[in-house]
Amino acid sequence: MKKAREPLLHNAIGREVRAFRTRHGMKVSDLAMAANLSVGMLSKIENGGISPSLTTLQAISRGLAVPITWLVSRFESERTAVFVRSGSDAAPDFEPASHECKSLGHPDVNANGLRVEPCMITLTCETDVFPVSSHQGMVFLYILQGEIVFRHGAIPYRLTPGDSLFFDAATQHGADELAKLPVRCLSIVAHRQT
Numbered sequence: 001m002k003k004a005r006e007p008l009l010h011n012a013i014g015r016e017v018r019a020f021r022t023r024h025g026m027k028v029s030d031l032a033m034a035a036n037l038s039v040g041m042l043s044k045i046e047n048g049g050i051s052p053s054l055t056t057l058q059a060i061s062r063g064l065a066v067p068i069t070w071l072v073s074r075f076e077s078e079r080t081a082v083f084v085r086s087g088s089d090a091a092p093d094f095e096p097a098s099h100e101c102k103s104l105g106h107p108d109v110n111a112n113g114l115r116v117e118p119c120m121i122t123l124t125c126e127t128d129v130f131p132v133s134s135h136q137g138m139v140f141l142y143i144l145q146g147e148i149v150f151r152h153g154a155i156p157y158r159l160t161p162g163d164s165l166f167f168d169a170a171t172q173h174g175a176d177e178l179a180k181l182p183v184r185c186l187s188i189v190a191h192r193q194t
Contacts, residue, residue, distance in 0.1 A: 009072070011048035013057070016071045018046045020064045023176075034063030070134075070172055081152040081171075086162025100124075104186075115193045123148075123183040132174030137191025139173070141165045146183030149176040159185075
C-alpha cells in the first residue's frame with residue numbers, strides 16, 4: 001500500500017510547490033535561486049517526477065516563506081467543505097492580515113470548552129489580504145457583498161452574495177482571487193479551547 005501512495009505524495013507536493021510559487025509571482029528560476037536548487041530539480045519536483053528530501057522541502061518552504069507542512073497538506077486525507085449556493089432550498093447536512101475584521105460579539109468559552117468567534121470581514125481593495133491559513137476548528141463563511149474565489153484544500157469555490165461555505169479549518173484555506181470588490185462576509189469560527 002505504501003508504494004501505491006508514494007506517487008500521489010510526489011504529485012501533491014509538486015502541485016503545492018507550483019501553486020505557492022505562482023501565487024507569489026515567482027518564476028521557476030526565482031524559486032530555484034531562493035531555495036539554492038537547480039531549475040531542473042525544481043521542475044522535476046513540481047511535475048511529481050522525484051521525491052524531494054526533507055532538507056530540500058525545507059529549502060523550498062523557506063524560499064516560498066510558507067510552513068513545510070503546507071507543502072504536503074494535500075496528501076493528507078481531505079476534509080470536506082459544505083458549499084450552499086444562494087437561493088438553494090437544501091439545508092446543509094453539517095457533519096487576519098490587511099483586511100477589516102470587526103468582531104460581532106465577545107468570544108467566550110462555554111462549559112464544554114467550545115469557543116465561537118463571529119466577525120464581519122471587509123475587503124475594499126485588491127491589496128487587501130485574506131490570508132491562506134489552517135487551524136483547529138470549523139468555519140462558517142457567508143458572503144454578503146462582492147465576489148471571491150475561496151480555496152479549501154484542493155477545491156476553489158466562487159462565492160457570491162448569499163453563498164456560504166462551512167468547512168474544517170485544519171485543511172488549508174484562503175482567498176485565491178478577489179473577483180468583485182468590495183467583499184463583505186460573515187465569518188464564524190468555532191473551536192475547542194485548549
